[in-house]
């Protein structure tokens with residue numbers, strides 16, 4: 050079974066070819082990041098234009114690298130949402146045209162579910178687990194049991210990656226902020242600044258806008274910000290954010306009595322999260338899974354894998370498939 054994955058939910062254009070459930074034959078990603086950097090964040094119109102310019106090249110390259118012809122494709126899967134509507138429509142229109150021309154089945158995929166499923170390509174999926182999704186646009190905790198997904202909580206304001214990006218901007222570190230902050234944090238004092246824990250309504254909800262404001266006040270206190278200030282701020286911010294993520298995730302795992310935690314999304318590349326969460330979980334007899342680094346970013350291999358699972362469960366989309374900008378974890 051050859052599955053084609055198409056992902057255009059934000060600033061990346063990606064097409065992948067998956068053989069069976071576990072063999073990625075190709076996973077091409079074209080990012081428009083460099084085009085957004087001068088603006089300090091993703092510009093939706095630039096993102097969707099990039100998808101439009103790139104989609105055909107990326108598709109051809111995915112087939113070439115996989116050494117297959119289009120007629121060998123058995124199933125077409127595409128990100129249905131959430132995301133930027135203009136970008137989503139590029140991938141969905143392309144997928145629909147391909148499905149129509151090749152007379153092959155089409156399956157729309159929830160991008161957030163796919164981020165977690167990226168962990169199971171070539172690996173066994175646990176029977177039940179807590180999912181922590183941490184990306185630039187979303188942060189959520191969910192409970193997964195035998196294919197059923199229950200959303201336990203999500204961010205009430207900024208997403209974790211968004212908080213990294215905004216704080217990096219305040220510190221003059223450019224976009225995207227996560228990777229730079231992560232590197233600087235390793236060289237700073239994590240206890241130089243203390244941030245109070247945000248209060249949330251829901252036990253499993255997150256809030257990150259308070260810490261961003263606290264950083265802003267610290268930045269405004271002085272006119273000059275030596276490198277040591279930036280390093281210490283990055284370290285203190287990372288320490289607080291990672292600890293909040295770890296505590297909530299472990300709380301959810303204990304509450305649901307699961308032995309597995311599965312992480313997905315861009316922030317799953319974070320070095321502190323990768324170090325602290327497995328260590329703390331181990332004390333409770335819980336195992337933590339992180340995706341391979343290549344699968345932490347937005348990519349079509351995870352879409353193909355999730356789409357194939359849904360197809361095998363009987364899901365079929367048709368040519369009325371539309372982009373859903375606000376889709377939440379576990380929903381269609």
Ligand code: KG4
Pocket residue numbers: 059183184185186187209210211213214225226227228231314315316317318319320345346347
């Ligand atoms: O999942 P993703 O590629 O895009 C969305 O679907 O949103 O996530 C991108 C986000 C950005 O906010 C970026 O700053 C963050 O992931 N990120 C990181 C790291 N690498 C990427 N945040 C913290 N530490 C990192 N190492």
Ligand code: ZN
Pocket residue numbers: 160164184314315346347
């Ligand atoms: Zn994503």
